[in-house]
Amino acid sequence: MLNVHSLPLGPVQANCYLVMNERKESLIIDPGGEGEKLIRKxxxxxxxxxxxxxxxxxxxxxxxxxxxxxxxxxxxxIHEREANWLTDPMLNGSKKYIDLPNISVKKADHLFRKEGQMEVSGFTFNLLHTPGHSPGSVSFHFSEDQIAIVGDTLFQGGVGRTDLVQGNEDQLMESITSKLLTLADDTIIYPGHGSWTTPMEERKTNPFLRT
Incomplete structure (x- = not known):
């Protein structure tokens, strides 16, 4: 059984997640800032x-x-479509804000290249490519525990913005409707900002998804 710990970090409080198994081995998903605070956690x-x-x-x-x-x-x-974004402040968006430093980190060690079941460092999950907010956006679905960590694709009562570099509204909506809302109704969806939700809740109440 997995435990998920959430910690909002950085200037816009992006959610970092620690996904931990019974041996306390953990994956760190989206360490968005305040490294020492995360290390203390x-x-x-x-x-x-x-x-x-x-x-x-x-x-x-x-x-x-x-x-x-x-x-x-x-x-x-990271997904292969954003491999060069880590080193490029223009692509990763930090250059857009004059009150933030230009952020550049070293290249990733490994690239996600295709969807499907994966095993990384002893953790098994289903990798979903969910573009729209950005071209290489992915979601991690831990099906046995009915958990999905979805980045900025879907929020409680909202959806990801598409006005950034290579954003695409049609792709975003397709990703949400075909990849996330088709998960089991009570799957816990952990977004990149804000509180968790479920596919059932978003289908019922999300104003961006209701038709």
């Missing part, structure tokens, strides 16, 4: 980080990547 719950997974490469989800990678000596995974 990891220590406080006794987690043993095994890898960093990124739902996408926008600055608010990657700022602490190198800090955490170097602390624990663990690999970083």
């Amino acid at each position: 990891i220590s406080s719950i006794g987690a043993k980080p095994q890898a960093i997974l990124l739902t996408h490469a926008h600055f608010d989800h990657i700022e602490a990547v190198d800090h955490v990678r170097e602390k624990y000596g663990i690999p970083v995974w």
Whole structure:
């Protein structure tokens, strides 16, 4: 059984998730900033980080990547369509904001290239390619525990923005309707910002999805 710990980090409070198994081995998903705060959290719950997974490469989800990678000596995974975004402040969006530093982190160690069941550092999940918010956005579906970590694709009562680099509204809606809302009704969906939700709740109440 997996436990999920959420920690909002960085200037826009993006959710970082620690997905931890019974041996306290953990995946770090989207370390978006405040590396020392994240490390304190990891220590406080006794987690043993095994890898960093990124739902996408926008600055608010990657700022602490190198800090955490170097602390624990663990690999970083991202979708191949955003492999070069980690090093490019224009693509990852940090250059857009004059009150933020240009963010650039080292290249990922591994690339997601196709959908389907994957095993990373002892964790098994279904990788869903969910583009629209960005071209390489992915969601991690841990089907046995009915958990999905979806980045900025879908929110409680909202959907991801598509006015950033290579955003696409049609793709976003297709990703949501065909990949996320088709999950089991009571799947816990953990978004990149805000509170968790479920496919059933979003089908019923999300004003961006109701027809």
